Amino acid sequence: MTDLTVRRGCRRHATGTRKCGQHPRYTPGCRNCQQRNRARVAARHKALALGIHRPGFVPAVGTARRLQGLTAEGHPACDLARHLGVAVSTVKQWRVHETLTVARHTHNAVRILVTRLDRAGTSAKARSYALRQGWVPVAAWDDIDDPGAAPAAGSLTEAIPERPASLRYVRWALGGRWPIGRLTVSEQTHLFRLWCRQEQQAGRRSGRKPFARAYGITEWQARRVADLAEVTR
Known part of the structure; x- marks a missing residue:
């Protein structure tokens, strides 16, 4: 058994009810189950009233x-x-x-x-x-949970030295056969334009966030590529 186990799929999380110590799941006819569930609901209402409720x-x-x-x-x-x-x-x-x-x-x-x-x-x-x-x-990261934060200066790896833009590498990356991290800055901007055009033609939503999810990069990196693509258009 691992030291950290994420609980998944238990009935209490699925139904929002709390069971007692004698039953493997919430039992409506059990007074102990009902009492624990009433205490849970009361604590949630109190937290909402005080403004200290933490979402799940x-x-x-x-x-x-x-x-x-x-x-x-x-x-x-x-x-x-x-x-x-x-x-x-x-x-x-x-x-x-x-x-x-x-x-x-x-x-x-x-x-x-x-x-x-x-x-x-x-x-x-x-x-x-x-x-x-x-x-x-x-x-x-100074504030790793802040969506608008950026890594500390000097922590990013050095960019690949600029070379004449290779459409072959861009096409490979567009097809998922070449990592985006092995493209130069100009090739990444060209890839972003081609990808947006391809997604729009297919009727799907394009932009920084979908681009980040599609290529497994952070939204901050995708924003930087998108901004450069707008400037050099």
């Missing part, structure tokens, strides 16, 4: 940045999934902003995991992948 879901940006930072420090997705008690595909979805919000207990589990994995990982493959994606360590 929070923005996913902090969770994604923490997982990206752990990957940049040498912890692969399989190790992160083992510590969190979830599937590897779930960690990858959280890591690239596949969802806009995550459950609060998921956010807290990832935050605690950062403090427990206080040593750098040993996976050179994870570091190389994070380098190609432009991910930075957790310590590079």
